[in-house]
Amino acid sequence: MTPDSPGDNHDLRSDDDANRLRVRGPIPEELFSFYEERAFKSCTRCGEGLQDFPDGYRVSKVYRGEEVIFEYALCMPCLKSMFEESSEESKQSLMRFQAERFRFVTGFDECALCENTREGMTTQDYGLVGICLGDGLAESNLICGECMEAMSECVSEETRKGWDRFVDENFPGVPADFRPMPVRDPVSVM
Numbered sequence: 427m428t429p430d431s432p433g434d435n436h437d438l439r440s441d442d443d444a445n446r447l448r449v450r451g452p453i454p455e456e457l458f459s460f461y462e463e464r465a466f467k468s469c470t471r472c473g474e475g476l477q478d479f480p481d482g483y484r485v486s487k488v489y490r491g492e493e494v495i496f497e498y499a500l501c502m503p504c505l506k507s508m509f510e511e512s513s514e515e516s517k518q519s520l521m522r523f524q525a526e527r528f529r530f531v532t533g534f535d536e537c538a539l540c541e542n543t544r545e546g547m548t549t550q551d552y553g554l555v556g557i558c559l560g561d562g563l564a565e566s567n568l569i570c571g572e573c574m575e576a577m578s579e580c581v582s583e584e585t586r587k588g589w590d591r592f593v594d595e596n597f598p599g600v601p602a603d604f605r606p607m608p609v610r611d612p613v614s615v616m
Contacts, residue, residue, distance in 0.1 A: 449562030466499035516585035
């Protein structure tokens with residue numbers, strides 16, 4: 427398998443037969459909706475119940491310091507659809523970026539794309555990502571602000587406009603200087 431041919435649409439590490447997602451524990455409260463004060467129940471894009479998706483869903487949260495500035499949950503069909511709506515240039519660039527940098531670490535203590543630790547980050551911005559199955563957690567990652575910025579550089583103007591529309595339609599009040607970047611799971615904050 428090459429970096430340009432992801433396997434199961436969950437992340438770049440998996441192939442079709444090996445490493446199937448499996449629940450490793452309960453969803454941690456860090457991935458609960460800050461605004462609803464509970465686990466996410468429905469897909470932000472399509473509105474369907476997340477428990478209904480056998481392939482799971484992704485929760486993404488972006489923090490500025492201790493403040494949640496952006497959060498959402500996407501079912502895998504919506505996540506795949508949004509990725510497919512990205513320009514071919516963006517898809518290739520993002521897959522290459524992740525393939526070159528991904529570190530096989532899980533959890534929220536260190537960045538999945540560089541050696542920054544949560545405690546030692548030089549920026550206040552960071553993202554948490556979880557791949558969930560039902561009410562369980564299968565994968566989790568932290569992405570530091572420096573890597574979020576580097577991923578942003580991989581995205582074409584066409585793709586950025588599409589993700590800006592997603593933000594504008596679903597998240598009034600998000601800081602004007604925040605722009606999400608579409609990336610494959612679980613290494614993604616967007």
